[in-house]
Amino acid sequence: NQRSAFEEVRVVGLGGGKVPLGLKRRGLRVVVTGGAGFVGSHLVDRLMERGDSVIVVDNFFTGRKENVAHHFGKPNFELIRHDVVEPLLLEVDQIYHLACPASPVHYKFNPTNVVGTLNMLGLAKRVGARFLLTSTSEVYGDPLQHPQAETYWGNVNPIGVRSCYDEGKRTAETLAMDYHRGAKVEVRIARIFNTYGPRMCIDDGRVVSNFVAQALRKEPLTVYGDGKQTRSFQFVSDLVEGLMRLMDGEHVGPFNLGNPGEFTMLELAKVVQDTIDPGARIEFKDNTPDDPHKRKPDITKAKELLNWEPTVPLHKGLPLMVTDFRKRIFGDHH
Ligand code: NAD
Numbered sequence: 092n093q094r095s096a097f098e099e100v101r102v103v104g105l106g107g108g109k110v111p112l113g114l115k116r117r118g119l120r121v122v123v124t125g126g127a128g129f130v131g132s133h134l135v136d137r138l139m140e141r142g143d144s145v146i147v148v149d150n151f152f153t154g155r156k157e158n159v160a161h162h163f164g165k166p167n168f169e170l171i172r173h174d175v176v177e178p179l180l181l182e183v184d185q186i187y188h189l190a191c192p193a194s195p196v197h198y199k200f201n202p203t204n205v206v207g208t209l210n211m212l213g214l215a216k217r218v219g220a221r222f223l224l225t226s227t228s229e230v231y232g233d234p235l236q237h238p239q240a241e242t243y244w245g246n247v248n249p250i251g252v253r254s255c256y257d258e259g260k261r262t263a264e265t266l267a268m269d270y271h272r273g274a275k276v277e278v279r280i281a282r283i284f285n286t287y288g289p290r291m292c293i294d295d296g297r298v299v300s301n302f303v304a305q306a307l308r309k310e311p312l313t314v315y316g317d318g319k320q321t322r323s324f325q326f327v328s329d330l331v332e333g334l335m336r337l338m339d340g341e342h343v344g345p346f347n348l349g350n351p352g353e354f355t356m357l358e359l360a361k362v363v364q365d366t367i368d369p370g371a372r373i374e375f376k377d378n379t380p381d382d383p384h385k386r387k388p389d390i391t392k393a394k395e396l397l398n399w400e401p402t403v404p405l406h407k408g409l410p411l412m413v414t415d416f417r418k419r420i421f422g423d424h425h
Pocket residue numbers: 124125126127128129130131148149150151152153154155173174175176188189190191192193194203207225226227228282283284285286287292
């Protein structure tokens with residue numbers, strides 16, 4: 092029966108010491124919500140490579156089937172079109188919960204962070220799965236502490252245009268910790284800082300994808316405000332490594348996962364010009380309200396407890412993303 096097969100996988104997969112002699116280690120059953128998205132699809136690649144059975148749950152709000160199409164037909168891969176705002180019944184060992192409209196253009200007025208997270212925690216509780224929440228550096232708001240350590244409680248406007256995302260993720264963290272304390276769900280919390288790489292949504296309005304697409308299309312790079320605000324940009328493979336170490340490790344977190352290399356938007360524009368087109372023009376536009384002035388992760392905790400730190404600097408990661416964007420914008424024969 093399904094339940095006992097599932098228990099066997101749990102014991103064999105998770106409890107290193109409990110593996111009965113003579114039994115070959117089988118992969119875990121892992122759900123990745125939002126697995127057809129940018130970060131999720133790279134995570135799915137690594138889990139598949141490792142031999143896990145992977146179930147992607149995605150409503151294709153910003154994700155694309157093409158991001159995981161190379162796994163179609165493999166016996167250990169499944170794709171379910173489902174909105175996590177609705178309940179979901181599955182039997183699994185680990186839940187990577189990424190489903191979330193992740194760009195300011197998309198995330199307004201969407202209950203995914205609260206209701207979707209509650210459902211996935213309910214699922215984790217019912218089947219005894221480990222649950223990893225992909226929270227965000229946005230929980231620090233427009234930070235008054237720099238760089239931001241996990242101990243900082245943040246400076247968030249509860250009624251602004253970004254609040255649905257910031258407060259949604261803060262609520263998601265609260266729910267995760269309540270399920271951890273109350274229902275003994277094994278949770279892991281990652282606070283992800285700005286991440287870029289291949290398969291990023293081309294038109295979702297984030298700065299790296301905007302600049303790269305604009306430079307390739309010979310359009311001016313749109314710098315919002317004076318361009319002196321800062322962000323720290325992490326290449327996606329570094330993030331995925333951190334997420335897996337966190338999930339498979341002993342510590343609940345929260346952990347900052349980000350690259351401490353800090354750039355102003357004008358400096359980022361310069362790196363994009365150097366990489367794609369030194370002649371690309373810059374056009375200044377009004378900034379959005381509540382835009383954080385600076386952001387840079389303190390990753391001391393992840394270094395110490397997860398033995399993790401990013402390895403790909405911006406000037407190495409950006410060309411990898413440009414190759415992918417070039418193909419998607421102009422087709423393979425450009
Ligand atoms: P993405 O938009 O590419 O991926 C999100 C995925 O979730 C998409 O495939 C989308 O279709 C899916 N989704 C959205 N709402 C859903 C719903 N209700 N039900 C099922 N699926 C749904 O974004 P991403 O950059 O890959 O982000 C992944 C996660 O990482 C998100 O939770 C995001 O908040 C977090 N994060 C990302 C960054 C970053 O810079 N990329 C920074 C901080 C946090």
